[in-house]
Amino acid sequence: MEPRTPEDLIVGVYRETIDPLYAYVARHCGGDRALAEDVTQEAWLRAVREWRRHGPPERPLAWLTTVAHNLLVSYYRRRPMMPFDPQSGSEPAAPDNHPASTESADIRAAVGRALNRMPPDQARLIEAFHFDDRGTAHIAEGTGLSERAVEGRLRRARQRLRRELESIFGRRGVL
Numbered sequence: 001m002e003p004r005t006p007e008d009l010i011v012g013v014y015r016e017t018i019d020p021l022y023a024y025v026a027r028h029c030g031g032d033r034a035l036a037e038d039v040t041q042e043a044w045l046r047a048v049r050e051w052r053r054h055g056p057p058e059r060p061l062a063w064l065t066t067v068a069h070n071l072l073v074s075y076y077r078r079r080p081m082m083p084f085d086p087q088s089g090s091e092p093a094a095p096d097n098h099p100a101s102t103e104s105a106d107i108r109a110a111v112g113r114a115l116n117r118m119p120p121d122q123a124r125l126i127e128a129f130h131f132d133d134r135g136t137a138h139i140a141e142g143t144g145l146s147e148r149a150v151e152g153r154l155r156r157a158r159q160r161l162r163r164e165l166e167s168i169f170g171r172r173g174v175l
Helices: 006-027 033-054 060-078 099-117 120-131 136-143 147-169
Strands: none
Touching (some): 006 033, 099 147, 120 147
């Protein structure tokens, strides 16, 4: 068997991580598929540049999601804050023109923006538990924390998410 080249390693990592990376980015883009594709592509361009020089890291998906997270944070920081108004029709309606579809897109966008404004460790904890459907025991195992510590951190992360969403929605009793 021939030794694997650095390019072979990178291609292998790409095949293993492209779907979970895109899923992570898409959750934070509020339905903006073009943004999700751009961020995923940029994260991979940076990975290829870095990994050709130094080789892939021990946890490539963690490296990629950190880069993608930072790209999204930069994108949302550059973007002017717009007041949230689900009645504005700012998001295009789904093909069936169902009003709930527009509201869902607005809520997804607000949650993505709120997560990007949170400390990365708290945002990743919310994502792992609520979006990736990982239990506290599974998260504890992956982080080296006790399950009790994960529960406490998750509670604080939810409180922070609530504050971030209230700053986006205002205190209108939406939450």
